[in-house]
Amino acid sequence: MKNRKNLFFALIFTLLISICLPAYAYDLNDQYVGSNAYYYNYASVSPYQSHMNKVTTWNYQGAYVFLVNANTGGYNPNIYQDFLDIDNGYFGYAAPLNTRQTHITYYRAFKNGTPDEKDETVVHEVGHAIGLHHTQKINDINAVMRENGFNGKAYPLPDDKEGMKAKYGR
Ligand SMILES: [Zn+2]
Numbered sequence: 349m350k351n352r353k354n355l356f357f358a359l360i361f362t363l364l365i366s367i368c369l370p371a372y373a374y375d376l377n378d379q380y381v382g383s384n385a386y387y388y389n390y391a392s393v394s395p396y397q398s399h400m401n402k403v404t405t406w407n408y409q410g411a412y413v414f415l416v417n418a419n420t421g422g423y424n425p426n427i428y429q430d431f432l433d434i435d436n437g438y439f440g441y442a443a444p445l446n447t448r449q450t451h452i453t454y455y456r457a458f459k460n461g462t463p464d465e466k467d468e469t470v471v472h473e474v475g476h477a478i479g480l481h482h483t484q485k486i487n488d489i490n491a492v493m494r495e496n497g498f499n500g501k502a503y504p505l506p507d508d509k510e511g512m513k514a515k516y517g518r
Contacts, residue, residue: 374511
């Protein structure tokens with residue numbers, strides 16, 4: 349009888365803990381850029397310069413990776429940003445060249461998107477380039493790395509930061 353009671357309280361306790369703790373759902377990919385990552389903007393993205401600058405939202409307080417513009421030269425870029433005016437349904441796509449370099453292409457849906465959608469797309473694609481895969485659906489509102497749709501927040505969210513910590517914070 350006593351044991352059963354203890355089991356009951358243990359279950360309640362476990363339930364309370366799981367409700368109180370944030371359930372992280374980030375997923376990592378194979379990209380690894382080290383503590384500094386250099387990004388290069390092709391001339392094709394120059395009409396979207398203000399949106400491209402959202403790359404640096406990854407330089408949040410306590411970040412493990414610091415993103416630096418490589419257009420001034422002298423750097424070996426980790427991230428290339430490009431625009432192609434074709435309609436393939438994608439806002440953007442991050443294609444790894446190897447584990448430390450990624451070519452990001454933005455497409456017509458990006459061009460036709462709202463300014464907020466453009467900003468969030470840039471933050472999202474750069475997230476792929478520095479090591480994050482899509483988060484699990486359960487955490488969509490806590491992640492710029494959600495697979496579908498937008499949060500209206502063009503900066504790394506708690507789930508994204510936990511993912512970066514898991515990858516680089518050792
Ligand atoms: Zn994605």
